[in-house]
Amino acid sequence: MIPDDQLRDGFDRISSTPIYWVMKAQDLLKASQILEEHDQFFDAMKNQKGFSESKHHLFSIILMLRGMAFEALFKGLLTKQGIITSKNGELVLPEKYKKHNLRSMAGDVKGLDLEEDDYATLFTLSKQISLARLPAKKAPTASEMDQIGWMAPHDEEVYRKVLDKVLAMY
Secondary structure, three states: OOOHHHHHHHHHHHHOOHHHHHHHHHHHHHHHHHHHOOEHHHHHHHHOOOOOOOOEOOHHHHHHHHHHHHHHHHHHHHHHOOOOEEEOOEEEOOHHHOOOOHHHHHHHOOOOOOOHHHHHHHHHHHHHHHHHHOOOOOOOOHHHHHHHOOOOOHHHHHHHHHHHHHHHOO
C-alpha cells in the first residue's frame, strides 16, 4: 500500500502537469462523440431529416461532457500559467472556478482571444454541467432557458471554433 504522503505528492506533481488535464479532456470529448452517434438531436442535425425514434435523448449529457472537457482544458492552461496550483494533495482553486464557470476560467487564460459569442456558448456549457448530471432542484426560468439553449448549427460551429483555439494553446 502506498502511504498517504506519497499519494499527495504524486497528485501534486500530476495535477500541475497540463498534459494530465488534456488527457482528461480528450476522454470526455471522446465520450461525447460516442454519445452523439446515438442521440436524436445530433442525428437530426447531421441528417437534416428530423428525429429518429430509435435514438436516445442524450443531448444534455453530451453538452455536460463537452463543458467538463473545457473545464479540464482551462484548468490545465491556468495550471500552466500558475493561476491554479496543487498543495498537500488538493487543488488550490480560486472561489470563482468552483462552480464550473467556464466563462470566468476562459477570461483568465492569458493569450486566449475569445469573442462575446464564444463566451455565450461557454456559458451554456457551464450551465449544462450542473443541469445534466442530476435532476434539477427547481424549475428554470424562461430567461435561463433562453440562455442555455443550443442552436444548431450556430452553437456547434462556435463550440468547434473555441475548442480549436483552446487546443492550439497546448
